[in-house]
Amino acid sequence: MDFQTHRLDINAKNFNGIIVDTIPHENPYDFTKIHRHDYYELLFFTEGAGGEQIIDFVKHKTLQKAVYIVSPGQVHLLKRKPGENGFSIQFTKEFLQLNLPSAHQEWISALQGQTEITISAEKYDRLYDLVQRLLIVFEERTEMSFHKVVSYFSLVLIEVYEIANEKPDFRKDTPLAMQFADLVQKHYRTHRTVQHYADMMGISASKLNAEIGNSLGKSPKQIIQEHLLIEIKRLLTVNELSHKEVSFELNFDSQNSYNRFIRVSTGKTPSALKQELIEIHK
Numbered sequence: 001m002d003f004q005t006h007r008l009d010i011n012a013k014n015f016n017g018i019i020v021d022t023i024p025h026e027n028p029y030d031f032t033k034i035h036r037h038d039y040y041e042l043l044f045f046t047e048g049a050g051g052e053q054i055i056d057f058v059k060h061k062t063l064q065k066a067v068y069i070v071s072p073g074q075v076h077l078l079k080r081k082p083g084e085n086g087f088s089i090q091f092t093k094e095f096l097q098l099n100l101p102s103a104h105q106e107w108i109s110a111l112q113g114q115t116e117i118t119i120s121a122e123k124y125d126r127l128y129d130l131v132q133r134l135l136i137v138f139e140e141r142t143e144m145s146f147h148k149v150v151s152y153f154s155l156v157l158i159e160v161y162e163i164a165n166e167k168p169d170f171r172k173d174t175p176l177a178m179q180f181a182d183l184v185q186k187h188y189r190t191h192r193t194v195q196h197y198a199d200m201m202g203i204s205a206s207k208l209n210a211e212i213g214n215s216l217g218k219s220p221k222q223i224i225q226e227h228l229l230i231e232i233k234r235l236l237t238v239n240e241l242s243h244k245e246v247s248f249e250l251n252f253d254s255q256n257s258y259n260r261f262i263r264v265s266t267g268k269t270p271s272a273l274k275q276e277l278i279e280i281h282k
Contacts, residue, residue: 007039008091008092017091017092017094017098018089018138018153019089019091020135021087023084023087033077036074037070037076040093041090043078044086045066045084048062048065051078054280054281055115056234057075057230057277060115062084065121067117067160069111069115069117070115099150110161111161114167117164123162130155176201177211179201180212180220187200192224208220225265232246232250235249236273237278
């Protein structure tokens with residue numbers, strides 16, 4: 001399948017897996033159309049004017065002094081209005097893995113559940129200063145620039161994580177929960193039983209059920225099915241595949257089992273689900 005996934009543009013602005021720019025920058029793709037990409041993006045709005053973002057089928061009004069986090073694979077649509085400004089930081093998983101301590105990767109994993117983060121006036125001023133400095137060193141292009149970029153990006157990420165950490169609904173996953181979530185992300189297309197993941201993790205299915213229930217408030221089966229359903233929605237929306245093609249792509253054993261999964265998960269027929277997705281992005 002030819003996935004409509006945008007990759008971090010390899011051009012003069014690319015800097016070893018990270019790009020820092022203002023939000024009104026010239027995109028290599030049409031951001032006003034539904035898209036997904038294979039990298040992370042932090043959108044830091046300094047001014048909001050009533051625009052809208054849709055991230056994985058959830059609508060967010062663009063707020064002033066807010067950070068939005070788009071993760072690899074998520075469906076994104078930005079309906080930015082004139083006067084909405086700020087900064088965009090795009091970076092790959094490889095950038096994180098090669099240049100930053102493992103704690104930063106854990107913070108990014110935790111932040112994926114926080115699509116929209118509002119910022120207090122005090123925190124906003126500090127974050128704004130850091131992001132501005134990050135943009136300046138990104139554009140320097142001197143021999144030591146990249147080291148400065150890594151350092152300032154690390155400070156930005158720490159600041160965003162600290163802001164999110166103060167929110168009452170911020171979820172801190174246990175190491176086991178993060179391991180499970182990572183495995184599901186990698187294998188949900190082919191493996192959908194709790195026992196399979198328990199075996200990969202070297203624990204019993206009952207222990208996995210208990211640990212994930214306590215940490216995430218959901219059963220492992222629910223999380224596996226949520227990953228599957230969101231990918232169905234993404235393929236129907238961005239790739240515009242038929243239900244038969246989606247069923248094949250996600251390894252359902254029959255068209256009937258695919259149809260049944262959608263009905264049980266959403267209470268809708270596959271056709272009704274697709275129509276709902278179309279309406280969301282109008």
